[in-house]
Amino acid sequence: GQDLKCFSLFDERRQITGAMIYTWKVDWDCASDNKLFTKIHAKHILITTDNRSDEEALALINEVASKVENENFEDLAIKYSEGPSGPNGGDLGWFEQGQMVPEFEEAAFNLEIGQISEPVKTSFGWHIIKRYG
Numbered sequence: 001g002q003d004l005k006c007f008s009l010f011d012e013r014r015q016i017t018g019a020m021i022y023t024w025k026v027d028w029d030c031a032s033d034n035k036l037f038t039k040i041h042a043k044h045i046l047i048t049t050d051n052r053s054d055e056e057a058l059a060l061i062n063e064v065a066s067k068v069e070n071e072n073f074e075d076l077a078i079k080y081s082e083g084p085s086g087p088n089g090g091d092l093g094w095f096e097q098g099q100m101v102p103e104f105e106e107a108a109f110n111l112e113i114g115q116i117s118e119p120v121k122t123s124f125g126w127h128i129i130k131r132y133g
Helices: 054-067 070-080 102-109
Strands: 007-014 020-026 040-048 091-095 120-122 125-131
Touching: 040 054, 040 070, 040 102, 054 070, 054 125, 102 120, 102 125
Parallel strands: none
Antiparallel strands: 007 020, 040 091, 040 125, 120 125
């Protein structure tokens, strides 16, 4: 039920009645690099530069990054993230290419599922991103 990202079009044929028949190949492990469907699910920790210098924000995000593990990501997002998604464990939900700022999007879409990024700088501040799907 995660869109069609774990499927790839195998064949399409027109019936004699004019209707189309589509055959899809299922990637049971959902491990293929299917560029047809580009939604991913990610969470992040954001340290903004609103009330601090870029250097101060970078120092804080590096401190948080030194504590991050797969098991505690959501807890650290709740504790440290200054974005609106912080109280929800940094959950950004599912999003497509073109919905996020370019630096964030490039980092998020280049992560493997379960992987955590190095700190990423955007116009909002510094992020640590974890890809979930």
